Amino acid sequence: MSLISISNRIRFVNIRSISKYLSTNADKVSTDGSTPPKKPKTTPIPRITLVNGDLVSISTLAEAQKLAKRRDLKLVKILDLDTKTQRPIYKLMTGSEYHAEDLKQREEKKKERQSGTTLKGEKVLIVNSNISLHDLKIHCNKMIKWLSKRYEVRVVINGDVNNMEKADEVFTSMETALKESGSPRILQKRQKGSEIKFQVVPPKQEAPKGGDESNPKTPSTF
Structure with a gap:
């Protein structure tokens, strides 16, 4: 085999290797030959279930807070986590609705203490x-x-x-x-x-005298 034939074969192999490299790494190299920076990973924004009267929608907490402020309403967490949707549930309430819910929870806590059924x-x-x-x-x-x-x-x-x-x-x-x-x-x-x-x-506890209602838990608002 002549030196010219050997030289041509080497040139052909080199060109084919370079072409293969470029086609494999085309998405990793920019037009100017430099490696483009990696895109930062975006953190998914958690969603909530929002109850507004008879309307139920999916929103973000930030959007729900803006809506509550714009309409002069209170944003109240009803449930920490809905097992079906895997989202917390929030409800928009007027001032009177919020106070009614507060009184309802106080009354429920009082009944639990009186019946001695509160469990940790x-x-x-x-x-x-x-x-x-x-x-x-x-x-x-x-x-x-x-x-x-x-x-x-x-x-x-x-x-x-x-x-x-x-x-x-x-x-x-x-x-x-x-x-x-x-x-x-x-x-x-x-x-x-x-x-x-x-x-x-546990055995039933006697209700505290005077119906002590100190430190009742109120609905959390935002």
Whole structure:
């Protein structure tokens, strides 16, 4: 093979490599040969569900605040998060509507205090029917502590579907420990398969004398 043929082949390979590079990186190189700066990522603006009388729309919080200010209305958060839409719900209210909602919430809080049904939340306790007496005592003390802090406790006892005697014994031991600690209420005991389930709620509290209504929670406005 002559030197001219070899030279032509090298030139052809180089041109083809350069063409391939340019076609692959065309979107990365600008017309002047420099690499263009990367576009900054934009943060999505969170949306809210806005209730305005009978009209329900999707908006941003900033737009809703501007609308409330323009119409001299109060923007009130009704729900922190709607599980269906995954958006918070806000409502535009007049001054009289806002005060009516405030009074309604105060009255509901008062009824809860009087009935002694106000709970802080829910705890779950799962135990096995083969649990030792020492560990069962620890779990009972934990449950009593939660109840004293006004938590509802949901209990699941895992047993053997062919022999539920041990699971029943664990339940009886828990029931005895709870009764000795005060007067919590055991609700909805049921057996499903190899599990015994029940709920325990704190005893009812007596309503404070004089119907104390200090620090009532009012609707949040913007």
